[in-house]
Amino acid sequence: MRVAIVGATGAVGQELMKLLYERSFPLTSLELYASARSEGKEIVFDNHTLKTKTLPEDGNLNADVVFSSAGTRISRDHAWDWCDNGAVVIDNTSAWRMDDRCPLVIPEINGENALGHSGIIANPNCSTIIALMALAPLHKEFGLKRATIATYQAVSGAGTAGIEELRNQSYAFLRGEEYPPKTFQHPIAFNLFSHDSELGKDGYNAEERKLSLESRKILGVPELMISATCIRVPVFRAHSEAIHAEFSVPVTANEVTKVLTSAPGVTLIDDPTNNTFPMPLVASDKNDVIVGRIRPDASKPGGIALLVTGDQIRKGAALNAEQIAEVLLSEGAIG
Amino acid sequence: MRVAIVGATGAVGQELMKLLYERSFPLTSLELYASARSEGKEIVFDNHTLKTKTLPEDGNLNADVVFSSAGTRISRDHAWDWCDNGAVVIDNTSAWRMDDRCPLVIPEINGENALGHSGIIANPNCSTIIALMALAPLHKEFGLKRATIATYQAVSGAGTAGIEELRNQSYAFLRGEEYPPKTFQHPIAFNLFSHDSELGKDGYNAEERKLSLESRKILGVPELMISATCIRVPVFRAHSEAIHAEFSVPVTANEVTKVLTSAPGVTLIDDPTNNTFPMPLVASDKNDVIVGRIRPDASKPGGIALLVTGDQIRKGAALNAEQIAEVLLSEGAIG
Numbered sequence: 001m002r003v004a005i006v007g008a009t010g011a012v013g014q015e016l017m018k019l020l021y022e023r024s025f026p027l028t029s030l031e032l033y034a035s036a037r038s039e040g041k042e043i044v045f046d047n048h049t050l051k052t053k054t055l056p057e058d059g060n061l062n063a064d065v066v067f068s069s070a071g072t073r074i075s076r077d078h079a080w081d082w083c084d085n086g087a088v089v090i091d092n093t094s095a096w097r098m099d100d101r102c103p104l105v106i107p108e109i110n111g112e113n114a115l116g117h118s119g120i121i122a123n124p125n126c127s128t129i130i131a132l133m134a135l136a137p138l139h140k141e142f143g144l145k146r147a148t149i150a151t152y153q154a155v156s157g158a159g160t161a162g163i164e165e166l167r168n169q170s171y172a173f174l175r176g177e178e179y180p181p182k183t184f185q186h187p188i189a190f191n192l193f194s195h196d197s198e199l200g201k202d203g204y205n206a207e208e209r210k211l212s213l214e215s216r217k218i219l220g221v222p223e224l225m226i227s228a229t230c231i232r233v234p235v236f237r238a239h240s241e242a243i244h245a246e247f248s249v250p251v252t253a254n255e256v257t258k259v260l261t262s263a264p265g266v267t268l269i270d271d272p273t274n275n276t277f278p279m280p281l282v283a284s285d286k287n288d289v290i291v292g293r294i295r296p297d298a299s300k301p302g303g304i305a306l307l308v309t310g311d312q313i314r315k316g317a318a319l320n321a322e323q324i325a326e327v328l329l330s331e332g333a334i335g
Numbered sequence: 336m337r338v339a340i341v342g343a344t345g346a347v348g349q350e351l352m353k354l355l356y357e358r359s360f361p362l363t364s365l366e367l368y369a370s371a372r373s374e375g376k377e378i379v380f381d382n383h384t385l386k387t388k389t390l391p392e393d394g395n396l397n398a399d400v401v402f403s404s405a406g407t408r409i410s411r412d413h414a415w416d417w418c419d420n421g422a423v424v425i426d427n428t429s430a431w432r433m434d435d436r437c438p439l440v441i442p443e444i445n446g447e448n449a450l451g452h453s454g455i456i457a458n459p460n461c462s463t464i465i466a467l468m469a470l471a472p473l474h475k476e477f478g479l480k481r482a483t484i485a486t487y488q489a490v491s492g493a494g495t496a497g498i499e500e501l502r503n504q505s506y507a508f509l510r511g512e513e514y515p516p517k518t519f520q521h522p523i524a525f526n527l528f529s530h531d532s533e534l535g536k537d538g539y540n541a542e543e544r545k546l547s548l549e550s551r552k553i554l555g556v557p558e559l560m561i562s563a564t565c566i567r568v569p570v571f572r573a574h575s576e577a578i579h580a581e582f583s584v585p586v587t588a589n590e591v592t593k594v595l596t597s598a599p600g601v602t603l604i605d606d607p608t609n610n611t612f613p614m615p616l617v618a619s620d621k622n623d624v625i626v627g628r629i630r631p632d633a634s635k636p637g638g639i640a641l642l643v644t645g646d647q648i649r650k651g652a653a654l655n656a657e658q659i660a661e662v663l664l665s666e667g668a669i670g
Contacts, residue, residue, distance in 0.1 A: 146634045150485030150577035152527055152566065166525075167509060174506050190501075190571055191616040192487055194628055194642065199607035203588060203630025203640075212633060225634035229577035229642060231487065234569050236525050242485035242564035244579075253538060272534035281526040293529055295538025298547060299481045299562035305538075307529065307564060 001026050001334065003325075004063035004087070006078075007070030008032035008052050009041060011160045012092055015318035016067050017045055023322060026329070031062055035070070060085040064334050065325050068092060069317065083119030088334055090121050090321045094206075097122040097214055104217050107323040108264040109136040114327045121324055124218060125210040126316030127151050127230065130239050132218060133289035133315065134308045137263040138256060139219050143248030149211060149228040152240040153195065154280060156312045157232075158183050166234055188234050195230035205230060238280035239316060240309040242293075250302025253294050260291050265315065270294055278309035286311055287319055336361050336669065338660075339398035339422070341413075342405030343367035343387050344376060346495045347427055350653035351402050352380055358657060361664070366397055370405070395420040399669050400660050403427060404652065418454030423669050425456050425656045429541075432457040432549055439552050442658040443599040444471040449662045456659055459553060460545040461651030462486050462565065466576050467553060468624035468650065469643045472598040473591060474554050478583030484546060484563040487575040488530065489615060491647045492567075493518055501569055523569050530565035540565060573615035574651060575644040577628075585637025588629050595626050600650065605629055613644035621646055622654055 003020065007013045013032075020027060032043060034052040041052045055061075055074075059081030066082045068075045069092035076095040083089055096102040102120045103113040106129055114121050124132075135144055155162035161183040169189035172179035179189070186193040197206035204212075204227075212226040260266050269278050270292035277292035289310035297303030310316055328334045338355065342348045348367075355362065367378060369387040376387045390396075390409075394416030401417045403410045404427035411430040418424055431437040437455045438448040441464055449456050459467075470479055490497035496518040504524035507514035514524070521528040532541035539547075539562075547561040595601050604613050605627035612627035624645035632638030645651055663669045 148483045148579040148632070148634055148640075150564070152487065152568065170505055170525075171509050174502060174509070185610060186614060187616055190505075190569060191614055192568065192570060192575060193614050194610065194612040196610060199610060202633065203607065203628070204633060205610075208633075227579060227632045227634035227640055229485070229628065229640060231575070231577065231642075233487065233527065234525060235527060240527060240566070242566065244483040244562060272538065275520060275529065275531060275534060275540075277529040279521060279526055279528050281522055293538070293564065297483070297562045298537065298539060298543075299483055299560035305483075305562055305564060307566075 001329065002029045002062060002064045003027055004031040004033060004061040004066045006033045006055065006066060006068040006074065008043065009034045009038045010069055011156055011163065011313050012069040012317045015313045016322060017043070019318055019322045021046055025322065025325065029062065033061065061087060063087045065090060067321050079120050088117065088121065088328060089119060090123060090324050092123045092317055092321055094125065094210065096120050097124060098217065104214060105324050106132055106218060106320060107327050108133065110218055111327045114324050115331055115333055123317065123321045123324065124214045125207070126157060126312045127153065127207060127239055127241065128211050128214040129316050129320055130289055130308055130310035131211060131241050131243060132215060133265055133310065134260060134291045134306060135243070135245060136219060137259050138245065138247070141259050142251050144219065144221065144224060144245060145248055146225040146246040148244045149226065150242045151228065151230045152233045152235065153230060154235040154237045154239055154312050155188060155232065156237040163236055166236065170234065184232070188232060190234060192231050192233045195232055235280045236284065237311060237313055238283040238309050239312045240278065240280055240307065242307050244297050244303060244305050246300060246303045251304055253296055253304060256294050256304050256306070265289060266291055268292060278307050280309055283309040283311050285314065287314060289315055336664065337364045337397060337399045338362055339366040339368060339396040339401045341368045341390065341401060341403040341409065343378065344369045344373045345404055346491055346498065346648050347404040347652045350648045351657060352378070354653055354657045356381055360657065360660065364397065368396065396422060398422045400425060402656050414455050423452065423456065423663060424454060425458060425659050427458045427652055427656055429460065429545065431455050432459065433552065439549060440659050441467055441471070441553060441655060442662050443468065445553055446662045449659050450666055450668055458652065458656045458659065459549045460542070461492060461647045462488065462542060462574055462576065463546050463549040464651050464655055465574050465624055465643055465645035466546065466578060467550060468600055468645065469595060469626045469641060470578070470580060471554060472594050473580065473582070476594050477586050479554065479556065479559060479580060480583055481560040481581040483579045484561065485577045486563065486565045487568045487570065488565060489570040489572045489574055489647050490523060490567065491572040498571055501571065505569065519567070523567060525569060527566050527568045530567055570615045571619065572646060572648055573618040573644050574647045575613065575615055575642065577642050579632050579638060579640050581635060581638040586639055588631055588639060591629050591639050591641070600624060601626055603627060613642050615644055618644040618646050620649065622649060624650055
């Protein structure tokens with residue numbers, strides 16, 4: 001399998017390389033594309049030293065599968081050209097998620113949809129993936145109708161620059177030094193702020209809207225009602241989400257626990273006796289999304305509340321994309 | 336006015352001293368009580384050097400007003416003795432909040448209730464105060480029926496030890512050193528965790544239950560439905576809360592904004608154009624609770640969503656207690 005990574009030097013691109021190696025993805029070639037700034041950068045993969053290139057003008061990436069995580073504009077401008085050159089594009093940006101031609105896929109939930117692609121398969125937004133890993137199995141059993149969600153989002157959502165800013169700014173803060181925000185609009189060290197994406201006229205920001213619209217598309221429920229408050233917190237790489245959910249039928253905490261115990265890609269950490277529940281430090285570098293605090297919604301009979309945490313770079317982005325490629329591979333749809 | 340502070344060396348006790356000075360509370364004497372460990376510690380107040388004492392056995396604190404923030408056990412064991420010695424006790428612990436004999440007071444909301452005390456007036460829990468500063472004025476207009484709340488709680492809720500642990504552990508983390516949790520059960524640096532209070536059989540922890548039960552008592556609505564997820568985040572001293580609320584009548588974002596614009600003790604920071612909303616770093620050391628992200632609940636027609644942030648030590652504890660004393664004073668109920 002000939003693979004190309006567009007955005008190879010970014011946090012998601014780097015994680016993808018780790019995952020292709022870890023999961024023994026059958027590679028015949030690996031092409032790394034990055035911006036002109038990083039051109040020629042040497043990156044070691046499986047004892048081979050590879051050099052990053054800039055994107056060719058003809059759109060031929062010499063690949064059967066292209067993973068794209070170099071930003072929405074790059075994907076919007078080039079993805080169909082890459083397809084015209086014979087590649088299937090697994091796109092990690094928001095460019096094509098809501099496009100009817102492009103399936104929006106979480107393999108554990110709607111992996112079969114990947115096979116119906118017309119060239120581009122979209123990877124959902126990180127907070128959508130992490131919420132739906134818990135909500136989709138429950139939807140299948142009980143019919144999800146409404147959810148209110150509050151997120152606690154790691155800085156890795158803003159890439160390596162976000163990670164560096166949290167690190168450097170925290171260090172400066174503790175030393176009593178100034179470190180003005182650059183990547184983020186507001187200080188992130190020992191602070192939090194409403195997600196740094198554009199606000200719409202409805203008062204919701206783009207991140208919150210993605211959670212709602214992408215969930216509808218993935219679950220195939222156009223009337224699904226989701227209201228989210230997306231907040232950036234000083235955490236490095238795992239997102240957490242506090243969710244209240246209502247279903248077509250009343251559900252109990254036991255029923256929810258039972259469903260999620262056997263849900264693929266989900267680990268339960270739900271130990272009231274030891275006050276031990278999902279935490280970002282524990283979810284970091286893990287493949288599974290961690291779920292806990294499963295309890296009846298005290299404000300709504302039959303509803304439930306829970307807490308999920310998942311590695312934003314891994315299941316929230318790179319792992320999910322790699323798993324989509326695995327689906328195509330196992331179905332003989334590429335290669 | 337003879338004032339005593341029990342727990343004078345703690346974060347709340349120290350803030351109380353600042354506030355008594357700042358707000359020119361009419362003092363004739365100030366007695367500082369602390370644990371045996373801190374006995375004799377010198378603390379400067381308004382150019383006088385005061386020494387902390389341990390609590391006298393006879394319960395006579397030589398005070399007209401006692402502010403108690405030395406922990407629930409101390410308040411439970413001694414508060415009525417202090418009353419028997421002629422003091423009004425303004426209690427910052429959870430000892431008496433749900434006791435029918437003790438009014439539970441947020442001056443801007445139900446200050447008049449302070450006058451009906453039998454010796455002890457309870458100060459609500461920090462997350463309750465901060466949520467209700469926004470929800471109570473809305474309840475008055477629209478009748479609050481249900482709220483789901485996710486909190487982002489600062490470490491100051493665990494006192495100076497919590498603040499020191501966040502500082503030291505963050506510094507160690509950035510230097511690649513170990514700093515095992517002591518005050519908290521789990522690491523707080525660049526992490527978050529479900530609130531470190533006891534879990535009940537209903538799956539809710541004590542902090543979440545306080546939000547629900549105290550809100551019912553303060554608003555006088557026994558049937559009020561609140562479900563909270565309380566989370567500790569690596570922030571020093573201001574709590575944030577993402578709230579979805581439903582009322583007896585459908586409400587609009589404009590109506591909510593209008594009510595909160597004239598609500599006492601509330602500052603609106605709600606600027607979608609500049610993506611600027613309530614943040615803990617801005618709320619820290621402020622008296623007002625900051626409200627923003629006011630928008631229709633996208634998951635429930637007629638409901639609303641909003642974000643509040645308030646200084647946990649100030650309005651969440653010490654300021655509210657001091658304001659209760661001001662109410663008593665202005666009504667001639669003490670002194």
